[in-house]
Amino acid sequence: MPNENRTLIALVVVLVFAMVSYIAFLNPALGIALGVGVAVATLVWLLLQGQGQGR
Helix, strand or coil: CCHHHHHHHHHHHHHHHHHHHHHHHHCHHHHHHHHHHHHHHHHHHHHHHHHHHCC
């Protein structure tokens, strides 16, 4: 994976973490729900990436 892609992925992760943390600070229930949703989406993305490399 090129360094540009890794930098972009790191930037997106930091921004999503910051947004979810801010929302959790304002509304804890919504923040927890968003955090779980982001975690599940990340897990699915990683699993799909792993399947694509196996071929």
